[in-house]
Amino acid sequence: MILLKQLLLLSFVLPFAYAEPPLIVQINQPQLDKVDAEAHCTSWRVAVEANNLSPWKTVPEECRDYVREYMSGRGxxxxxxxxxxxxxxxxxxxxxxxxxxxxxxxxxxxxxxxxxxxxxxxxxxxxxxxxxxxxxxxxxxxxxxxxxxxxxxxxxxxxxxxxxxxxxxxxxxxxxxxxxxxxxxxxxxxxxxxxxxxxxxxxxxxxxxxxxxxxxxxxxxxxxxxxxxxxxxxxxxxxxxxxxxxxxxxxxx
Amino acid sequence: MILLKQLLLLSFVLPFAYAEPPLIVQINQPQLDKVDAEAHCTSWRVAVEANNLSPWKTVPEECRDYVREYMSGRGxxxxxxxxxxxxxxxxxxxxxxxxxxxxxxxxxxxxxxxxxxxxxxxxxxxxxxxxxxxxxxxxxxxxxxxxxxxxxxxxxxxxxxxxxxxxxxxxxxxxxxxxxxxxxxxxxxxxxxxxxxxxxxxxxxxxxxxxxxxxxxxxxxxxxxxxxxxxxxxxxxxxxxxxxxxxxxxxxx
Missing domain, CATH: 3.40.50.1000 (HAD superfamily/HAD-like)
Known part of the structure; x- marks a missing residue:
């Protein structure tokens, strides 16, 4: 019964995927970007903590959101x-x-x-x-x-x-x-x-x-x-x- | 038209959510655990790189997967x-x-x-x-x-x-x-x-x-x-x- 429901669900969702690909891209893209930015800025933060960086004056622009979230969140x-x-x-x-x-x-x-x-x-x-x-x-x-x-x-x-x-x-x-x-x-x-x-x-x-x-x-x-x-x-x-x-x-x- | 499709999709998906809550939990739980483990083990790794840890003999058990993924992946x-x-x-x-x-x-x-x-x-x-x-x-x-x-x-x-x-x-x-x-x-x-x-x-x-x-x-x-x-x-x-x-x-x- 569950399998049948899932097949029905799939048959209902698939047309969306094929009919409007930009919508799918819009949904996935920000998440992917966020993962990349997260990895990049974690790497930057590790370099800060390991004292690997040359003197720096401000948080890199692409890591502003990351640092704000880190400082104001649980991290x-x-x-x-x-x-x-x-x-x-x-x-x-x-x-x-x-x-x-x-x-x-x-x-x-x-x-x-x-x-x-x-x-x-x-x-x-x-x-x-x-x-x-x-x-x-x-x-x-x-x-x-x-x-x-x-x-x-x-x-x-x-x-x-x-x-x-x-x-x-x-x-x-x-x-x-x-x-x-x-x-x-x-x-x-x-x-x-x-x-x-x-x-x-x-x-x-x-x-x-x-x-x-x-x-x-x-x-x-x-x-x-x-x-x-x-x-x-x-x-x-x-x-x-x-x-x-x-x-x-x-x-x- | 898109709104109509989305409403139809919602009306189709919702019954699953209410009929089988354990399924929902099973889907979400591992992701949540993974996020927590990721945050915990990133914190451990930062402490390693910042030289904050006492001498240690092995990677902590809960961070084994994390370290494997880090070492074998892009990180x-x-x-x-x-x-x-x-x-x-x-x-x-x-x-x-x-x-x-x-x-x-x-x-x-x-x-x-x-x-x-x-x-x-x-x-x-x-x-x-x-x-x-x-x-x-x-x-x-x-x-x-x-x-x-x-x-x-x-x-x-x-x-x-x-x-x-x-x-x-x-x-x-x-x-x-x-x-x-x-x-x-x-x-x-x-x-x-x-x-x-x-x-x-x-x-x-x-x-x-x-x-x-x-x-x-x-x-x-x-x-x-x-x-x-x-x-x-x-x-x-x-x-x-x-x-x-x-x-x-x-x-x-």
């Missing part, structure tokens, strides 16, 4: 959660001897605090970065915590690591940054290092490397480092292990 | 081509002064030569690595070139870089490795460094770091490094820029 949250799980698992495996000299470095933007409310209004990285507008957003001190990172932060803190916040934000935003971090649930860090006047003009990698060297000179051993940019993680005095949080919206050298 | 080739394009673009941007002291390091397995014929027969990384069987494959000297890497290799060579092959293969495979590389089109390298007896027992990262230090002590500056493992790229005397070729099949610490 970003899924990837954040995976990094968080790996981080906690590693942090717990480190033997702490109680001397308080094992340090964990966290970047701030897109690592502890999320600027997604800003980027949602600015094309998710598809617009050229506007420093003035972004600074206005920073000054509001409204960036929410990345939930999975807040849990990592609390775990790292409770395990007994010295928590060091190392951000590319300028020293003049110390007040608002402290307040924003507090209001988003981040407490009890050991140091908060911001860019002072002599650090301006340095690449993030250079500035952060220098600061890690200073941290080591103070007697700390950096065993973990979490950041959304490779310039948070590479350079001198690199951490024993690094955790690269996802970020397909912007690139900082 | 792997697409990602290889992207890395190749980025590599050539960077290599061309380097100013060579003709003194022959700028070096480029290439790993061999899954960077220049492909062991995909072997892994195709061994579950694409879903089986525990069998050193004995893999050595038999290496001794055959049948690994084909990764096409996109051969083009990168030739470009890097022609630009005037000193090409250094640095592989985790044992010194006793020098003969077969040279022959395999030749037969796959790789020529004119400056050095081919294999693991000597005193290097056994060292991690790949330690061994390769030591060898890069020696290369620098001989007066070379390493400006490019291509490898499919992060242990090819991280450690001491790191290259100015590194290129991580995709490899979701195995992990070497």
């Amino acid at each position: 970003y949250l899924h990837d954040l959660q995976r990094v968080a799980d790996e981080t906690v698992s590693y942090a717990r495996s480190v033997e702490l001897n109680g001397d308080g000299k094992l340090a964990w470095v966290f970047d701030v933007d897109e690592t502890l605090l999320s600027n997604l409310p800003y980027y949602t209004q600015h094309g998710y990285g598809s617009e050229i970065f506007d420093g003035g507008k972004f600074d206005e957003w920073v000054e509001m001190g409204m960036a929410p915590a990345i939930e999975s990172s807040l849990k990592v932060y609390e775990e790292v803190l409770n395990l007994g690591f010295k928590v060091i916040l190392l951000t590319g934000r300028s020293e003049r935003y110390r007040g608002v940054t402290v307040e924003n971090l507090f209001q988003s649930g981040f407490r009890d860090w050991g140091m908060l290092i911001l860019r002072s006047s002599e650090d301006h003009g340095k690449t993030a990698m250079m500035y952060k490397s220098e600061k890690r060297i200073e941290v080591e000179q103070e007697g700390y051993e950096i065993v973990g480092n979490s950041g959304d940019q490779w310039s948070d993680l590479l350079g001198s005095s690199m951490s024993k292990r690094s955790f690269k949080l996802p970020n397909p919206m912007y690139y900082i050298p | 792997y080739l697409h990602d290889l081509q992207r890395v190749a394009d980025e590599t050539v673009s960077y290599a061309r941007s380097v100013e060579l002064n003709g003194d022959g002291k700028l070096a480029w390091v290439f790993d061999v397995d899954e960077t220049l030569l492909s062991n995909l014929p072997y892994y195709t027969q061994h579950g694409y990384g879903s089986e525990i690595f069998d050193g004995g069987k893999f050595d038999e494959w290496v001794e055959m000297g049948m690994a084909p070139a990764i096409e996109s890497s051969l083009k990168v290799y030739e470009e890097v060579l022609n630009l005037g870089f000193k090409v250094i092959l640095l592989t985790g293969r044992s010194e006793r495979y020098r003969g077969v490795t040279v022959e395999n590389l030749f037969q796959s089109g790789f020529r004119d390298w400056g050095m081919l460094i294999l693991r000597s007896s005193e290097d056994h027992g060292k991690t790949a990262m330690m061994y390769k770091s030591e060898k890069r230090i020696e290369v620098e002590q001989e007066g070379y500056e390493i400006v490019g490094n291509s490898g499919d493992q992060w242990s090819d790229l991280l450690g001491s005397s790191m290259s100015k820029r590194s290129f991580k070729l995709p490899n979701p099949m195995y992990y070497i610490p």
